Amino acid sequence: MRLRQLECFRALMLHGTMTRAAELLGMSQPGISTMIAGLEHETGLTLFLRRGGRLQPTPEAKLFYVEAARALEAAENASRVAAEIRSGRRGHLAVAAYPSISINLLPRLLSQFARNRPDLQIKIITRNSATVRELMSTQQFDLAVAELPLDYPTSHMEVFSYECLCMLPPAHPLAKLKQITPKDLDGVPFVTLFRGDPIYQQLASAFSEAGARWNVVAETEFFSTACQLVAQGRGVGIVDPVVSKPFTEGLTIRAFKPRIQYQIAILSPTHEALSQVAQDFAGVLRRALRG
Amino acid sequence: MRLRQLECFRALMLHGTMTRAAELLGMSQPGISTMIAGLEHETGLTLFLRRGGRLQPTPEAKLFYVEAARALEAAENASRVAAEIRSGRRGHLAVAAYPSISINLLPRLLSQFARNRPDLQIKIITRNSATVRELMSTQQFDLAVAELPLDYPTSHMEVFSYECLCMLPPAHPLAKLKQITPKDLDGVPFVTLFRGDPIYQQLASAFSEAGARWNVVAETEFFSTACQLVAQGRGVGIVDPVVSKPFTEGLTIRAFKPRIQYQIAILSPTHEALSQVAQDFAGVLRRALRG
DNA sequence: TGCCCATTATAGCTTAATCGTATAGTCGCC
DNA sequence: GGCGACTATACGATTAAGCTATAATGGGCA
Numbered sequence: 001m002r003l004r005q006l007e008c009f010r011a012l013m014l015h016g017t018m019t020r021a022a023e024l025l026g027m028s029q030p031g032i033s034t035m036i037a038g039l040e041h042e043t044g045l046t047l048f049l050r051r052g053g054r055l056q057p058t059p060e061a062k063l064f065y066v067e068a069a070r071a072l073e074a075a076e077n078a079s080r081v082a083a084e085i086r087s088g089r090r091g092h093l094a095v096a097a098y099p100s101i102s103i104n105l106l107p108r109l110l111s112q113f114a115r116n117r118p119d120l121q122i123k124i125i126t127r128n129s130a131t132v133r134e135l136m137s138t139q140q141f142d143l144a145v146a147e148l149p150l151d152y153p154t155s156h157m158e159v160f161s162y163e164c165l166c167m168l169p170p171a172h173p174l175a176k177l178k179q180i181t182p183k184d185l186d187g188v189p190f191v192t193l194f195r196g197d198p199i200y201q202q203l204a205s206a207f208s209e210a211g212a213r214w215n216v217v218a219e220t221e222f223f224s225t226a227c228q229l230v231a232q233g234r235g236v237g238i239v240d241p242v243v244s245k246p247f248t249e250g251l252t253i254r255a256f257k258p259r260i261q262y263q264i265a266i267l268s269p270t271h272e273a274l275s276q277v278a279q280d281f282a283g284v285l286r287r288a289l290r291g
Numbered sequence: 292m293r294l295r296q297l298e299c300f301r302a303l304m305l306h307g308t309m310t311r312a313a314e315l316l317g318m319s320q321p322g323i324s325t326m327i328a329g330l331e332h333e334t335g336l337t338l339f340l341r342r343g344g345r346l347q348p349t350p351e352a353k354l355f356y357v358e359a360a361r362a363l364e365a366a367e368n369a370s371r372v373a374a375e376i377r378s379g380r381r382g383h384l385a386v387a388a389y390p391s392i393s394i395n396l397l398p399r400l401l402s403q404f405a406r407n408r409p410d411l412q413i414k415i416i417t418r419n420s421a422t423v424r425e426l427m428s429t430q431q432f433d434l435a436v437a438e439l440p441l442d443y444p445t446s447h448m449e450v451f452s453y454e455c456l457c458m459l460p461p462a463h464p465l466a467k468l469k470q471i472t473p474k475d476l477d478g479v480p481f482v483t484l485f486r487g488d489p490i491y492q493q494l495a496s497a498f499s500e501a502g503a504r505w506n507v508v509a510e511t512e513f514f515s516t517a518c519q520l521v522a523q524g525r526g527v528g529i530v531d532p533v534v535s536k537p538f539t540e541g542l543t544i545r546a547f548k549p550r551i552q553y554q555i556a557i558l559s560p561t562h563e564a565l566s567q568v569a570q571d572f573a574g575v576l577r578r579a580l581r582g
Numbered sequence: 583t584g585c586c587c588a589t590t591a592t593a594g595c596t597t598a599a600t601c602g603t604a605t606a607g608t609c610g611c612c
Numbered sequence: 613g614g615c616g617a618c619t620a621t622a623c624g625a626t627t628a629a630g631c632t633a634t635a636a637t638g639g640g641c642a
Contacts, residue, residue: 001370003294004600019618031601033620038599043373049564053608053618059433059566060376067369074365078358079292082334085351142350273340275350295629309590322630324591329628344589344637 001042003075006068008035009047013057013065084119088277094123095281096135096144100222101264102126104246106145109288113281120277136267142278143285148263149198157265158282160289162240164199164260168252169233179255182210189217189235191226202260203238209258223247242291264289292333294366297359299326300338304348304356375410379568383412386572387426387435391513392555393417395537397436400579404572411568427558433569436576439554440489448556449573451580455490455529455551458521459543465527470546473501480508480526482517493551494529500549514538533582555580 011021011032018032025032040047047061057065084090093114097106102124114120127135129146136144148159166180174184185207193199200219207214217235220226226237227247239248240262266285268274274282302312302323309323316323331338338352348356375381384405388397393415405411418426420437427435439450457471465475476498484490491510498505508526511517517528518538530539531553557576559565565573 001294001366001373002599003292003366006366006369017618027600028602029619030603030621034600037620043370044377045373046567050608050619052610053620054610055619056564058564059382059569063376063382064369064373067365067372071362071365071369074358074362075292075294075297078297078355078362079334081358082292082336082355085354086335091350091354273347273349276337278350293628308588310588318629319631320590321592321632325629328591341590341637343639344591345639346590 001039003072005035005039005042006072008032009039009061009068010065010072012036012048012055013061017055086276088117088280089119091275091277092121092123093143093275093277093281094125094141096125096127096132096141098129098132098145098147098264099126100224101145101243103222103224105243105288106285108246109284110281113284117277133267136269139269139272142269142275143282144267145285146265146267148265150265156268156270158268158286159263159265160242162242162262162264164238164256164262165241166236166254166256167227167230167239167248168236168254169230170250170252172236172252174236175252175254177254179257181257182207182212182214185214185236186212187215190215191218191220191229191235191237192216193223193226194219194221199238199260199262206258206260227251242289292330294363296326296330296333297363299323300330300352300356300359301363303327303339303346304352308346377567379408379571380410382566382568383414384434384566384568384572385414385416385432387416387418387423387432389420389423389436389438389555390417391515392436392534394513394515396534396579397576399537400575401572404575408568424558427560430560430563433560433566434573434576435558437556437558439556441556447559447561449559449577450554450556451533453531453533453553453555455547455553456532457527457545457547458518458530458539459527459545460521460524461541461543463527463543466543466545468545470548472548473498473503473505476505476527477503478506481506482509482511482520482526482528483507484514484517485510485512490529490551490553497549497551518542533580 008021008025008031011024012018015021015024018036019029022029022032036047043064045060045064046058047064048055048057081090093110095106095110103126106124110122110124114122123141125132125135125141129148129150132144132146133150135141166185168174174180174188177184190203192203204214215235218226218229220229223239223244224247227239227244229235230237230251238256238260239253243264266282266289268278268282299312299316299322302315303309306312306315309327310320313320313323327338334355336351336355337349338355339346339348372381384401386397386401394417397415401413401415405413414432416426416432420439420441423435423437424441426432457476459465459471465471465479468475481494483494495505506526509517509520511520514530514535515538518530518535520526521528522542529547529551530544534555557573557580559569559573
């Protein structure tokens with residue numbers, strides 16, 4: 001049984017004559033005739049009585065029509081869904097990410113991405129980087145963004161390295177400098193990430209090597225929190241140039257030497273294939289993270 | 292999009308490799324390969340990644356699979372339903388009939404007919420012959436059986452004519468005769484159909500022409516009622532030889548002269564086509580009514 | 583590294599299905 | 613009886629389906 005036969009059958013049932021059905025399907029009347037003859041032969045049903053050169057649907061045709069129409073609709077639906085999948089209107093995109101990025105940048109990018117993909121189901125899960133990595137290995141997400149280093153570097157990773165910038169409260173005297181060093185910050189109240197963070201360690205080394213006193217007045221878990229404290233004048237701090245950019249509105253940003261490195265990575269599943277939507281969004285994300 | 296493509300796709304999704312899918316569908320591996328390539332081209336989806344000579348379904352394939360399987364099942368269901376319709380296992384058979392036949396003969400025939408058509412929906416409506424004819428003209432029934440004559444003889448009719456027989460209570464003295472005439476029944480208590488019935492009129496003429504006294508002691512609407520009265524010894528009567536046969540168990544049946552004619556007809560719709568089941572049952576009915 | 587094995591892809595061919603044009607047949611209707 | 617509307621058949625061209633043979637790919641293993 002071929003779909004084309006069912007299509008002809010439906011058109012014929014709906015429009016009564018082969019001639020009209022043919023017009024509607026954009027084919028010739030003999031085409032319909034042979035299609036219907038084939039369908040009748042294959043099903044073993046007499047679907048139409050030929051009375052006086054006209055067709056009259058039999059009761060069998062009416063019974064069969066119900067199922068034929070259902071099957072056709074299912075096939076047409078499959079076609080439509082294929083088009084939706086192709087255009088990214090249907091599907092899902094689950095992204096796991098560490099907090100700083102999932103607060104602002106990621107949802108902004110995702111909602112923009114989803115704007116012309118109305119039926120795309122979106123999921124953002126925020127966890128710390130270690131958990132994000134775990135989630136990726138259990139294959140529950142299409143993409144993830146985590147901070148490096150990871151205990152078990154795994155998955156397909158695309159690494160982005162940033163040099164952190166120094167942020168100063170508005171109208172801070174050091175704003176006159178183009179570039180700030182630990183020496184400039186000797187004893188200056190400083191807001192930093194927690195002790196366990198690579199940023200903390202790098203800063204500690206930088207200050208000690210420069211022989212400057214690192215006056216830590218606050219430790220935070222996220223850059224965004226640190227930014228808020230700096231904005232309130234609690235002290236100066238450092239921040240990455242891309243992910244945290246949305247939080248530094250109104251702050252003075254200066255280069256910092258020596259280089260404090262901040263690395264994050266886009267993780268994708270190892271064994272699973274990446275969906276087209278996910279690939280597309282990975283592209284968006286990549287462009288955004290490149291700055 | 293062709294059903295065969297979906298079939299190959301499903302087999303491939305379920306069995307992982309083209310080679311196995313091909314075995315399962317009884318075709319060659321290159322056949323599957325080209326089918327899948329065609330499906331991918333038509334849908335515009337990359338359904339499988341070719342990784343190291345192996346196939347790995349993409350997330351798109353998994354999404355599309357749901358719809359593809361649904362469409363396939365609908366098509367397979369349509370095929371199955373066609374087979375059911377052809378074998379008469381699916382469908383309906385609505386028969387309208389006048390009382391005498393719908394009490395015994397018709398349900399007996401119908402239930403036997405339906406024995407190997409388990410899902411056939413059966414309907415029997417019992418009305419007097421005039422109403423039966425009305426119902427047929429409104430096309431609500433596949434077949435009907437009515438007594439003649441009808442006010443407006445219509446529909447397609449197949450007429451059955453019977454010569455009525457004389458029925459005597461058990462151990463009646465007239466049982467010794469091979470054939471009974473009005474003369475034999477001069478003054479004998481007689482059970483007949485109502486005054487309006489053709490049978491009544493024919494009997495009245497027969498008795499008056501023979502110069503015999505017709506001693507009507509009971510009038511009934513149906514042969515079956517008359518039979519019951521005769522069985523109780525209320526009198527003799529006459530009955531048709533086929534439809535009322537089930538009611539004359541234990542009665543003595545003799546030929547009656549002159550001939551009293553009883554006519555019934557199978558009616559079928561004029562404009563509607565007769566379903567195959569209905570045609571088949573009409574055949575059964577025809578054979579039964581021919582005696 | 584090089585060979586074997588399992589798998590998929592491509593090429594070339596045959597057969598079947600599809601569909602158009604041309605044409606014949608059927609029937610109602612005026 | 614001829615016209616009009618419709619369906620069926622014949623025939624040819626194009627396309628799809630499916631086969632066999634064979635190339636290509638890559639993992640596993642000595």
